[in-house]
Amino acid sequence: MTRGTMPGPCNLCGADSGEQADGAWFCLVCGWRYGDAPDPELPLPRIDVVYYLRFDRRVKIGTSAHPRRRLAAIRHEELLAFERGDRRLEQQRHREFAGCREGGEWFTLTPELAAHIDRLRTEGEPWTLYARWFSAELRG
Incomplete structure (x- = not known):
């Protein structure tokens, strides 16, 4: 090779x-x-992701099947991570980090939340992961 x-x-x-x-x-x-x-005649796969966006010392934990469009609509400074999952995983993360919730889907960037994001980042850069998941679904 x-x-x-x-x-x-x-x-x-x-x-x-x-x-x-x-x-x-x-x-x-x-x-x-x-x-x-x-194949242009086949529907494109749906890839649901839970995203982590940073704005100052706050993190938004949300989900989308169309992350480029969704992230373009949200004011943020940095995309921190993606993990593959839908609304159920998003709600699980909201419960997991409920102690640092500021309101809605925004959380204080605590050491615990930062450690979770760091673990996700070891899997790869968010858009690279998304491309891999998308490619795997197309090939599947």
Whole structure:
């Protein structure tokens, strides 16, 4: 296997680094085969995520099936992490961190919440994880 720059960007996530195996390139970010395109006649997969957004020393824990659109609508300074999950996981996190809730979906960035986010970040950068989950569902 050879690693390097693919002949062009990945059609799924836009990354340019890849790995060549058996004469084909595969994106290192999402695993999509270079040159392949999702079938336009099939519906795109739904990927629900729980997101963690920072604004000052506060963190919003929310969920969305369309995170790019949702995050564009929320004032924040930094996307801290994603974890794959829907409203049930979001509600579980709200209960887990209820002691530092400021109101609604906003929480004080306590050491406990920061440690949880740090554990999530060891799995990868949020948008890279999202691309991998999306690619896996398309391939599935």
